[in-house]
Each structure stands twice: as C-alpha cells, then as structure tokens.
Amino acid sequence: MFKSEESGKNQTTETIIGQSVKVEGDFVGEGDVVVEGIVIGNLKTKNNLRVGPQAKIEAKVEAENAQIAGEVSGNITVSQFLEIKASAKITGDVNAGIIAIEKGAKINGRILMGEAIKTSASATK
Amino acid sequence: MYLYIFDSFLQQKKYSKELMKIEHRLTDLELKGRQVKLSLLKNVREVIQQAIKDGVQTIVVVGNDQTFHQALNAIAGTNLTLGYIPFEKSSPVASVLHLPLASLACEVLAQRLLKKFDLGKINDHYFLLQAQALDPRITVDFGSYKITPSGKNQTIIYNHPPLDNSIRASSEDGFLEVVIDQTPSTFEKLLKKHSLPSVFPFKKVKLSSAEPIGLQLDHQALVKTPAVAEVVNQAIKIIVGAGLI
Structure with a gap:
C-alpha cells in the first residue's frame, strides 16, 4: 500500500502530517495520507491512509484503505481493506470491508464488516 | 523584440x-x-x-x-x-x-525552449521556487482545517521541488506545498535520525502568527504575516535549458 516509506521519498503519498504538526478541523485529502502527528476533528481521504505508531487521532476517520499503528479515538470507516497493527489503540467503532488485526492491537468498540462499506468520501468520487 | x-x-x-x-x-x-x-x-x-x-x-x-x-x-x-x-x-x-x-x-x-511555470503568490509578491518562514511560530489556515507546528520547525512553501528532490513538488501541477520539517535535536543528529517532514499540497492558504513573521521569497524579497499564499497557474513563460524539457 505504501512503498518506499522509509526513504521519505514516497512517490504515492500526497499529504504527510509529521510528528511535529497538529491538524485541527475537517481534513479532506485527495490522495494518500500519512499521519505521524496529531489530528483533531475529522480525517477523510478517497485513497490510502497510514497512521504511524506515534500518531494520535481524535477524529472520525474515513478512507478507502488504511493501515493503523497509532492511537485513534473516533469511529473508523474503511471501504476496502483495513490493517490494524500490533501497536494500534482504537477507541471507537470500526467499519471495514476486510480487516486484518495483528496480535497485541487494542480495540474498544464494535467491529462491523462483510460487504464493502461506502464512505462518504468515496461516494462522491 | x-x-x-x-x-x-x-x-x-x-x-x-x-x-x-x-x-x-x-x-x-x-x-x-x-x-x-x-x-x-x-x-x-x-x-x-x-x-x-x-x-x-x-x-x-x-x-x-x-x-x-x-x-x-x-x-x-x-x-x-x-x-x-x-x-x-x-x-x-x-x-x-x-x-x-x-x-x-x-x-x-x-x-528558445519555452516552458510555462506556475508561480506562488504571497500578498501580491510572486515567487518561482519557494517561500520560507523565518520563524517557526506560524499557523497555516486551509479553510476547513489549520495546522500548528510545535517545537523547532522550518516552514517552507514550495512551488518547485528543492534541488535535492527531497520533497515531491512540481511547478506545473497547479499546487503549492507547505512543508514543515523538524530541526533535529543534537541527540537525533548523533543517531542520524530524522523524522518525516510534513507535506500539505494546497491552492490557497492564510498564514498568520501572534507577531508579524517574515517570509523570504526565493531567497530575495521579504513579506510579512498575516499573508495569503496561493498558486497562480501557468503564470509565466521562461526560456529554459534543454535538460528541463
């Protein structure tokens, strides 16, 4: 989903919210989004979302595909594939088409899945 | 002529x-x-x-x-x-x-190889390459959300990617990019660790700060906050070298 992310020259990523940045409000990204910092409000993208292990999100999250390794307080809606890494802490409901959860991940909320979930972002594509 | x-x-x-x-x-x-x-x-x-x-x-x-x-x-x-x-x-x-x-x-x-470039515009001043904030305490307001850097950061608005191509930007895509890069601490420098810079593509933003902060355009001119930064598509035609076409 996210290639060559270690080099910092990711050709597919469009928006990067780094560790030293706080985003407040309704963030809507057109392309891929990588979050390593703080987001408060709403976070939506029509494409891929990656939440790094140091990230803290207090927001409703919507994406087509997502990989979550940090803290999320808010409902998560992913229309296709959601990967929850071992370091993830999620407080809120999770809606996804397909989910993979690593051992050690913490989820406090409902998990709904099965058919492809339409997000409000992808519905307007 | x-x-x-x-x-x-x-x-x-x-x-x-x-x-x-x-x-x-x-x-x-x-x-x-x-x-x-x-x-x-x-x-x-x-x-x-x-x-x-x-x-x-x-x-x-x-x-x-x-x-x-x-x-x-x-x-x-x-x-x-x-x-x-x-x-x-x-x-x-x-x-x-x-x-x-x-x-x-x-x-x-x-x-006479011609190329049209987007330009960045901040308060009626244009820039081709970048605009650099001279103080980290600057807030960038995108309308529906705003970003506030914390700690020691460098905020630069790119129209054209930097010479080392470390940031993905283009002076032909109709976007500018706000890049917020954290200045590494002595400890991080010793470990040769550098966190990922933040990159936000945009068409128009407001730049503000508690006190006026200078913004250096293309290492030449200086404007101060509060300011509005926006992209002007295909704003100038320049004769370029063959390596750019």
Whole structure:
C-alpha cells in the first residue's frame, strides 16, 4: 500500500502530517495520507491512509484503505481493506470491508464488516 | 523584440570581457535587441513597464537572481517571455532552469525552449521556487482545517521541488506545498535520525502568527504575516535549458 516509506521519498503519498504538526478541523485529502502527528476533528481521504505508531487521532476517520499503528479515538470507516497493527489503540467503532488485526492491537468498540462499506468520501468520487 | 536588462554590478571592469563575449555571441545568433543598464535611477519595474508599452516580447535579465526575481514579479501574468543570462555561480534559479553561466547561456536563448511555470503568490509578491518562514511560530489556515507546528520547525512553501528532490513538488501541477520539517535535536543528529517532514499540497492558504513573521521569497524579497499564499497557474513563460524539457 505504501512503498518506499522509509526513504521519505514516497512517490504515492500526497499529504504527510509529521510528528511535529497538529491538524485541527475537517481534513479532506485527495490522495494518500500519512499521519505521524496529531489530528483533531475529522480525517477523510478517497485513497490510502497510514497512521504511524506515534500518531494520535481524535477524529472520525474515513478512507478507502488504511493501515493503523497509532492511537485513534473516533469511529473508523474503511471501504476496502483495513490493517490494524500490533501497536494500534482504537477507541471507537470500526467499519471495514476486510480487516486484518495483528496480535497485541487494542480495540474498544464494535467491529462491523462483510460487504464493502461506502464512505462518504468515496461516494462522491 | 528582445530587451536585455543588465544588472548594475556588471559595470565593474572584471565583467567587461565576458560582456563583450555575450554581445558578440548574441550578434552571431541574430538575437540582438535593445539594451538597458540598471542604475540607481533606473529600476527593473520601470524599465519593463516602458518595454511593454514599446511592444517588447522577450525580456532577458543579465545578472543575478535578485534582478531575475524583480523581473519575474514585473511580468508575471503577462504574455511576455522571460530569459536569463546568469552570472552567479551558485544561482538556484540557473540550476532549476538548467542554464549555464554567462555567454554560454546565449546558446539557450537561441534554442528558445519555452516552458510555462506556475508561480506562488504571497500578498501580491510572486515567487518561482519557494517561500520560507523565518520563524517557526506560524499557523497555516486551509479553510476547513489549520495546522500548528510545535517545537523547532522550518516552514517552507514550495512551488518547485528543492534541488535535492527531497520533497515531491512540481511547478506545473497547479499546487503549492507547505512543508514543515523538524530541526533535529543534537541527540537525533548523533543517531542520524530524522523524522518525516510534513507535506500539505494546497491552492490557497492564510498564514498568520501572534507577531508579524517574515517570509523570504526565493531567497530575495521579504513579506510579512498575516499573508495569503496561493498558486497562480501557468503564470509565466521562461526560456529554459534543454535538460528541463
């Protein structure tokens, strides 16, 4: 989903919210989004979302595909594939088409899945 | 019709040989035109305004990036073409436009490879490459959300990617990019650790701060917050080197 992310020259990523940045409000990204910092409000993208292990999100999250390794307080809606890494802490409901959860991940909320979930972002594509 | 604007520092004796070379080369290439030498009494904006009235189509700056920046601001948004014969060895503009120095740049003028560039605009001042905030305490408001850097950061707005291509940006995509890069601590420098810079593509944002902060445009001009930064699509035509096409 996210290639060559270690080099910092990711050709597919469009928006990067780094560790030293706080985003407040309704963030809507057109392309891929990588979050390593703080987001408060709403976070939506029509494409891929990656939440790094140091990230803290207090927001409703919507994406087509997502990989979550940090803290999320808010409902998560992913229309296709959601990967929850071992370091993830999620407080809120999770809606996804397909989910993979690593051992050690913490989820406090409902998990709904099965058919492809339409997000409000992808519905307007 | 060409207008050549010669920077005032070129009047020094050490440049006379190179200027003669340029003159001969322009004659050989049939690129001769009107020539104006800048001085305390003649500034770039006035010279270009007069040139527009006289029907000049191509302005060529002969000198340094500072004068190029002034010319760019004078003709942005018009239908004029901008050329450059750089004299600065470490000119970022010459590197970006793939231009050789001094008389060698005449060959580039002769090839006349044109490229349209987006420009960044902050409070009626244009920039081609980047705008750098001189203080980290700046807030960027995108309308529906805003970003507040914390700690020691460097905030730069890119129109064109930096020379090391470390940031993905383009001066043809209709977007500018706000890049917030954290200054590494001594400990991080020892460990050779550097966190990912933040990158936010945008078309228009508001820049604000508790006290006015300077924004340096293309390492030349200075504007202060509060400011509005926006992209102006295809705002200028520039003669570039073959390596850029």
